[in-house]
Amino acid sequence: MGATARGDLAGGPANLGDVEVRRSARRRRTVTAYREKGRTVVLIPAAFSPAEERRWVAQMVAKLQTREERRRRSLGGDDELMDRARALSVAHLDGLALPLSVRWVDNQNRRWGSCTPADGSIRLSSRLRSMPEYVVDYVLVHELVHLLEPGHDENFWALVARYPRAERARGFLEGVELAATSGTEADGESADLVD
């Protein structure tokens, strides 16, 4: 990885937000962009001219925004999340898990989701919004199963495993957590340069 520098975004679109451009000598033909702690990091080849940098940064930020907007729309708000949880309960748990409230929360930095069996409430971290839907569904199923089995015993995992992509989703989240501690990209947009 080469030198790290703040991107010079003068003249670009006004809504790029906080963008960090990292030039890499190893990188020849690929541009990658991802969100990291509220910032956008764009990895570009070291040989890029300032004009190429501006063009690619704008393009990659737009791509990320489009993808995030698409996910926001399809995941919706708390009502949509409740519908989604009910549908997952019917599809995988014989409808036995009956949440009374399901909502997005912004303040869960370490946990993806949580459940209070006593009042039937489930909370999902809004960080999941930028992740694939099968991962969101896995966390929902996990918390739904907690309405039936509070602990992480054998019964609990047997019920979670009824969701077909549980294992894959757990792998995805492990990767995200690892990336968060080691500072590598986990989930972003990449584009091959075609020049």
Ligand SMILES: [Zn+2]
């Ligand atoms: Zn759990």
